[in-house]
Amino acid sequence: MKDSTKAMFRKHGWRVDRFIHNYYYFLFYYPYVKISSIIVQSLKYLSWFKPLIPIGKMAFNRYHAKVLSREDALKIFTLNEDLRIISDKNKKIIPFKYATKIIFQEPEFIVVMDCPCKKSMHAPLDDINSCIAVGRNIGSFWLEHCQKYNPRKITQSEALEIIDRFRKKDHITQAFFKVATGGSTGVICNCHPDTCVSLQATRLAGGLDKGLTMTVKSGxxxxxxxxxxxxxxxxxxxxxxxxxxxxxxxxxxxxxxxxxxxxxxxxxxxxxxxxxxDPDKPLPLDLEALTRIHSRI
Ligand code: SF4
Ligand code: SF4
Incomplete structure (x- = not known):
């Protein structure tokens, strides 16, 4: 077994089901997201079908993203020590039941890989290599297992250059929190509503105001x-x-x-x-403020 597989196994502890989900999620990143995008598109036609609502809610509870300002992204891409905050207080930042852990292990270990959403939705070829893993856990798994998605190790400043390049092209920055990846942070992507499955799912579910959302406001x-x-x-x-x-x-x-x-x-x-x-919005994912937030909440 490869080292990154063992690390993933350890991360999930006794939840072997989540390890298997996580393992196959990254191994078949593109087909997984392609099928999800087809399901999301079909919501347009099937929104009247009531049995789908609980399934939709289950997915929305387990797969979500926090919008990051450029400043908050900068703090992640200059972090030089491990950060591990596993607390219910994180729900003030990521207001969901599952997938709320904020973990960056060896945050200087960064890998960029093809974005399955952009591939599925026919984004320009130059835009596809844009999903960023922060931390050795996910990054080394991508390098060891996901060669077909063109992973490459980059520096923190290269990661920030990617973020800036996409922001200039009207892409927002999102930190993904997924049960499939251990219920925690780790993947940061550059997203546009035309080529992002999570933004489209939120839009089709009625948007941010209806409460069914995969996208959490930056704060x-x-x-x-x-x-x-x-x-x-x-x-x-x-x-x-x-x-x-x-x-x-x-x-x-x-x-x-x-x-x-x-x-x-x-x-x-x-x-x-x-x-x-804004006090009426969830708290920002601001790593500098995080310690203060945790003593205050
Ligand atoms: S209208 Fe122009 S100058 Fe005024 S806030 Fe908007 S971007 Fe700035
Ligand atoms: S959502 Fe629109 S108004 Fe709000 S910060 Fe982004 S660009 Fe500005």
Missing amino acids: YSVSHDSERCILCGHCEEKCLFGAVKFTDGKRKYIADICLGCGLCEEACPEKALTLYV
């Missing part, structure tokens, strides 16, 4: 400085979720549907937008 809302704003409209163009709208020359911002991704802040030529921690 930030956006403040607007009207003195600086020149009403150029870039923030409306950048927002993938319709949280900014211009009507009769006036800018309207809807905090409830804002994911706090930060793309508008980065695109504003006048620096008129600033992310702030």
Whole structure:
């Protein structure tokens, strides 16, 4: 048995079923996600079929992603010590029943691999190598078992360059939490609603406001400085979720549907937008604040 297989086995403890799920999930990453994407697309036509609702809820409870601001991603890609926070308090950040552990083991060990969502949804070839594993556990498994998905070891600064390249192309940054990977963090991806199964599943389930979501807001809302704003409209163009709208020359911002991704802040030529921690949203996955959060919650 390869070292990374043994490590995965140890990670799941007595839950052999989860080890098997995790093992085959990565081994057959692309077909697994391709089938999931077909199921997600079929929801459009089968939403009337009531027995599917509990199955949908079960999946949504076990597979979800936390939106990261660029600053929060930067803190992950400059982390140089192990972080292991297994606590119910994490539900303030990731409000789900399962898959809430925040674990980064050897966080400088980073691997990038093909994204099965982008492959399934025919994203441009240049965009496909974009799923990032942070930590030796998942990273070494990808290198040892998943050669067909083109894994390669990269540095922390290369990972950040990938994040920035995709953010410039209107992709948000998401940290995935999945039961299939040990109920914890570990995979960070660059996602666009046109080529991300989890964002599409959330959209088809009725969106963020209906509570059935795979995407957890970053925890930030956006403040607007009207003195600086020149009403150029870039923030409306950048927002993938319709949280900014211009009507009769006036800018309207809807905090409830804002994911706090930060793309508008980065695109504003006048620096008129600033992310702030919104007390009405889940807490950010801000590694620096995490220790304080845990003593305070
Ligand atoms: S991008 Fe900035 S300057 Fe342009 S409309 Fe939005 S807030 Fe105003
Ligand atoms: S308003 Fe800005 S921060 Fe909020 S979802 Fe849209 S682009 Fe992201």
